[in-house]
Amino acid sequence: MVSAIWMTLGSLLSPLIGAQVPCPANPNPQIWHVHAQAQPTVADGTRAKPLASLKAAVNCADVGATIHILYSDRALPGGVVLKDGQRLLGEMDRDGEGRSRITATEGDAIVLAHNNEVAWLHLEVANGVAVFGDNVAGSDLHDLHITRLRSGLMARLDPSLCHVVLENGAFDHSASVIRGCNGRLEPLQKGAITLLADGKHGPSVLEHSIRRTTIEDIPGDTRENLWGYGIDVQVAGDVTVTVVIEGSTLTGMEGGIAGKGRQSGALTLLVTDTSVDDLLRDGIVVSTGFHCSGLRPEVRFDTDCRGREWVPESDAKVVLHAEGYRYADSRCHGLIDDASAIEFYALDQGRSEIEIHVQDSDLIGAAQPAVFNFNVYGYPARQIIDLGCRNPAPGDPQRIREDRMACNRAGYTSAGRNRLFGNAWGGDWSSDLSEVALVGPGRMMAQGNYWGDRAPIDGLGDALGDCSRLNWLDEEPIYLTSDARCELWHVPGYIEPDGIDGRFHLVADPRR
Numbered sequence: 001m002v003s004a005i006w007m008t009l010g011s012l013l014s015p016l017i018g019a020q021v022p023c024p025a026n027p028n029p030q031i032w033h034v035h036a037q038a039q040p041t042v043a044d045g046t047r048a049k050p051l052a053s054l055k056a057a058v059n060c061a062d063v064g065a066t067i068h069i070l071y072s073d074r075a076l077p078g079g080v081v082l083k084d085g086q087r088l089l090g091e092m093d094r095d096g097e098g099r100s101r102i103t104a105t106e107g108d109a110i111v112l113a114h115n116n117e118v119a120w121l122h123l124e125v126a127n128g129v130a131v132f133g134d135n136v137a138g139s140d141l142h143d144l145h146i147t148r149l150r151s152g153l154m155a156r157l158d159p160s161l162c163h164v165v166l167e168n169g170a171f172d173h174s175a176s177v178i179r180g181c182n183g184r185l186e187p188l189q190k191g192a193i194t195l196l197a198d199g200k201h202g203p204s205v206l207e208h209s210i211r212r213t214t215i216e217d218i219p220g221d222t223r224e225n226l227w228g229y230g231i232d233v234q235v236a237g238d239v240t241v242t243v244v245i246e247g248s249t250l251t252g253m254e255g256g257i258a259g260k261g262r263q264s265g266a267l268t269l270l271v272t273d274t275s276v277d278d279l280l281r282d283g284i285v286v287s288t289g290f291h292c293s294g295l296r297p298e299v300r301f302d303t304d305c306r307g308r309e310w311v312p313e314s315d316a317k318v319v320l321h322a323e324g325y326r327y328a329d330s331r332c333h334g335l336i337d338d339a340s341a342i343e344f345y346a347l348d349q350g351r352s353e354i355e356i357h358v359q360d361s362d363l364i365g366a367a368q369p370a371v372f373n374f375n376v377y378g379y380p381a382r383q384i385i386d387l388g389c390r391n392p393a394p395g396d397p398q399r400i401r402e403d404r405m406a407c408n409r410a411g412y413t414s415a416g417r418n419r420l421f422g423n424a425w426g427g428d429w430s431s432d433l434s435e436v437a438l439v440g441p442g443r444m445m446a447q448g449n450y451w452g453d454r455a456p457i458d459g460l461g462d463a464l465g466d467c468s469r470l471n472w473l474d475e476e477p478i479y480l481t482s483d484a485r486c487e488l489w490h491v492p493g494y495i496e497p498d499g500i501d502g503r504f505h506l507v508a509d510p511r512r
Contacts, residue, residue, distance in 0.1 A: 023060035024051075030065045032057045036074035036101075054102065055080055058088075075101035075124065078109035082116050090121035098122070099145060107155075108132045108190075112139050114203075119143045125192075127155045130215075133195045134161070134179075135202035142211040146192050151218050151225050156187040161196065171312045178262060178312070179236040183291045183347055185311065191232030192217070192253065198237030198265070208233075209244045217252035219278040220333050226280065227253040234258075235265030235316070242268045250276045256283040256327075261316030261352065262290065268319045275326035280335050282343040283327040283366075286356065289314040289348035291377055317353040320344075325361040327370070334367035336426025341370040346380040355384040359414040362511075367426030368437075369487065375440030376472065376491050387436075387446035388416025389501075412445050417510045421452025430487060431468055431480070436500060437487040439472065443498035444486075450506040451485055464502025 026032060026045035033050035040052040047070070051057045054076045057067050064085035069076065071091045082088065088110065090100030099122040102109055108129040110118060115138035122145045123130040130146040133139050161180025165172040179198040182188050192215045197206050215230040230250035235241050243259070250256045256276035259269040269286070276283040292305035293313045305311075320342075327341035341363035346352050356371075363370035371387065389412035390404060407413075420435045430437060435451060438444060446464065467486040469479040478490070488497040 023056075026060070029060075029062055032061045032065060032067045033070055034067060034076065035070040036072040036076050054078070058082060058086065061086060069100040069102070069121065071098065071100050073098070075103040078102040078104035078123070078125070079107055080109075081111040082113045082118075084114045085116070086113070087117040087119075088121070089117070089119050092120065103149060104128055104130075105149065112136045114138055116140070117142075121145070122147070124149045126150055127152055127190070129190045129192065129194045131193045133208070135197050135200065135206075137203045137206045137208075139195070139208040141193065141209065141213060144213040146213065146215045148217055148227075151221055153224055154226060154228070155190050157190060157194070159187050162187040166310055169310055171310045173263070173312065176312075179234055181234075181236070181262075181290070183260075183287065183289075185290055188232070188234065189228035189254075191229040191258070192227045192250075193230065194232045195234070195241075195243065197235045197239045197241050198263075199239035200237060204239050206239065206241045207243075208241070209246075210248060211244070211246045213248045215248070215250045215253070217254075219252035219331060221252075223254050223280055229253060229255045229258040229285075230276070231256070232258045233267060233269065234260050234262070235267045236262035238264055240266040242270070244270045244272075245274050246270075246272045248274045250274075251278045253279060255279060255281040255285055258285045258287075259318050259320060260286070261288045261318040262314050263312060264315045266317045269321070271320065271322045271325050273324035275328070277328045278331050278333050279329065279339065280333060281338050283341045284320065284322065284325070284343075286318050286320050286342075286344040286354060288316040288318055288346045288352035288354060288380060289378055291347050293347055293378070294349040294351070295377065313351055314348045315351050317355075318344075319355040320357065322356075322358045323360050325358065325363075327361075327363050327366060329365045329367065332365075332367075332425070334426065336367045336428040339367040339426065340372060341366050341423070343372060343374055344385075345374040345376075345378070346383075347378040348380070349378050350381045352380045353382040354380045355386070355411065357384070357386045357412075357414050358418060359388065360417045360510075362419045363435075364419060364422050365425065366423040368424055368428070369430055369434050370420050370423040370436060371444070372437035372439060373442050375442060375494065379441045379494060383442050384411045385438075385442055385444040386412045386414045387418055387420075387444065388414045388448040389445040390415050390448050407445070414445075416446070416448030417506065418446075418449045419452075419509065419511065420446075420449055431484075434468065434487045435485045436464070436502075437489065438497035438500060439489040440491040441495045441497060444500040446500060446502040447504045448506065449502065450509055451502065464500050467500055 035050040038052040112133040157180040165175035389407035
């Protein structure tokens, strides 16, 4: 009898239990307030009577509404999915130090929609993404502090974002979803800020801004326990994406910033006044394509590519403009076989485009050469490696003007003035103090930079006039130049590197 009564009550209450709590009568439905210690029984969403639940505020707020998270020494649970145009704004404490906090003990903290602004918040996550955007436009992320709640195995993106479909043994472009894949077509390890785009069912031109944001992981932890990158941007499809990264700091994660183009995607990264430190791997990575796509049979690195002839090729284009970029490895955490200030590579065979423009930047103390292209598994159809092509040496004004015009016509726009020294301390595959390197085809322009305290070997300002030349597969170098600051590696089956032009060096440190 008692059990029957409880079953009857349960059947009556179950719809109420599953029902959504109604939204309060907020006098201004375009502005909502949340406080971690609010009294939910009297809350109406105003500043005087804030809501106690962030999820409730996001749900009740209309498209385009502003949600203020009032400061508290307690954190609000995350896991929220914003609506288009919503603004999620925190505030500082009275001392101007602490910020409103959102925590995600599982999963991702904030999932973006179109045209969201997220600012003045401290985001804490355990093994997920702090801010995740999937095929959304117009994100404005600024004045954020992003940290890890605890060490532990970092999650990977949902497999639905890396879903390969084959039709008669060939890659099916229409059915496959690969914007969340790594270079080996596996689900991507999550990054602190992860932005994906492929243009499917969404806008084809996207712009994002990340400003004055600090991202801190746990320095020295194992790779599996760290964010893959502090900022990870992946494009894969008929889409054009521009991401501005300004005035930010990234420390402790596996890699700093990643910009990767697949298929016909176009991506531009504008990195300004941003620093990275204490990373296991590279400060900035730029790449195109997938491992094994279009691999030539004469290349000797194809043993793990048998049966993967279906891997899609890419006509992607990725451009990096870095100005005021600061790379350091102050605790020497960098892996000796894979930690540079900037690394870039193409995994397709002569199809994609890569441009690197770096000026007024500090690239100091990397375990490997500060800047290098790793064109071992592929090479781009067009590549511009531009660390400076301005020819600041005194001389005939007409000749200098002609040289500069020739630089611009060739696509070189950097003014140089970079500081590059103390790199390649790891020495795993590179000779001691080799500042820059080319592995496989390519030409690097690096004029007008400060190369540290070693005098040019020919006394004419030709700091990189002669590089070490090595064979990638041989243990002994085929030709080694004493005290060279650069290296040229020949990959069997590929064209040799064209060379590195580091003339017209700066005789004094430009920032002292």
